[in-house]
Amino acid sequence: MIWVVCGFSAVLVLVVAILATKLHQRSRQLTYIHDKVASILNEGSYERVLLFSSDPQIRQILTDVNLLLDHAHRTGARYANQEKEIRHMLSNISHDLKTPLTVVLGYSETLLHRTELTEAERAAMTAKLHDKTQEVLRLILSFFNLAKLESGDVELTMDRVNASELCRLKVLSFYELLTNLEIQVELSIPDEDVFVRANEEALERVLDNLVTNAMKYGADGKVLGLSVDKQENGTVVISVRDQGRGIPEREHDHVFERMYTLEDSRNRLYQGSGLGLTITKRLVERMGGSIGLHSVPYEETVFSVCLQGG
Incomplete structure (x- = not known):
């Protein structure tokens, strides 16, 4: 009877030791995952969390973490690209608006200060002034319409x-x-x-x-x-x-x-x-x-x- 109890106790101790080892190993793995993810996020690197584990739950966590990192990197790349596009767009908007507005300013100053202009000359300048103003309006409407489309504010009824x-x-x-x-x-x-x-x-x-x-x-x-x-x-x-x-x-x-x-x-x-x-x-x-x-x-x-x- 004593031998049975001793044998059972030995098995129980062995099981507890194995579980403790596994828990300690899992704890180290989770700590590694935490530290690695924190490092990747802080440094903004494109690394992935690489860890060999026989624990299926740890492997699932690793898969999910790497999928989230992929998503975060793709989102970051899209955001950086959008920022670049916006800077480029603002530069071009400034260029495209500056040209017609400069012409508008030039013609308006001429009409204001040159009293010797004939009626025909004034009519021609006024027509050009109108054309350039229309050009500026078309540009502004294009920017406005694109902004509405991309923000989802435009409702399209399908027929x-x-x-x-x-x-x-x-x-x-x-x-x-x-x-x-x-x-x-x-x-x-x-x-x-x-x-x-x-x-x-x-x-x-x-x-x-x-x-x-x-x-x-x-x-x-x-x-x-x-x-x-x-x-x-x-x-x-x-x-x-x-x-x-x-x-x-x-x-x-x-x-x-x-x-x-x-x-x-x-x-x-x-x-x-x-x-x-x-x-x-x-x-x-x-x-x-x-x-x-x-x-x-x-x-x-x-x-x-x-x-x-x-």
Whole structure:
């Protein structure tokens, strides 16, 4: 009997010793995880917590901690990129507003102080003053609209929109400008009505931006194409194309960024706010769609908007 009790006691002591060892090991591992995470956060490094453990719960904690660190690093990278974009945008806003405002100031001072100007000269300056003021207003509205879109303040009511009819009307609204630029229009729109699930006002603005962009940057190709294609999976693709100078492949990932413009677009012939395509992308995404780009300079540049069929 004594031997049985002694044996049981020995086993119990061994179990307690094993549990104590495991608890001590787990305590050291948890302390290491805590210290390592604190070090990573304090130093802002991109390290991960690496620890070999046979404890499944510790392994799960390590997996969760590293997932959180990945998320924190991605969030930090996005924030840093947004800060960089905002600084770049503010710089470009200052540049884009400074030019027309300087002209406005110059003409207004001339009109105020030069009494010898003829009525014709005054009328010409007043017209230019009006044009530059309108330019400033358009820039400010672009900044304001993008801010509203990105803050989620714009509510888009989704309806069944006749995409084919809207595209025809859009081409007609640009007919005079296209004729003056001697641009040939190539339409590929089905005879039957093609409907999409969208907000009509937002889709009209998307078409405005894409057609304007094609005329602004692709006018030298003398061709503007607009097509509506219904896909077998029920989606509808609306494409606007031109045969102008196009967009280099290295720039494709940046065309939808805030304030993006081609390097030579500071020439006033091509000048824009750099927000048109950004606003276009945001509107398409808010309607549950996507937008893509394919460009081969002086062959074909195509912006394709994909929306759910209605």
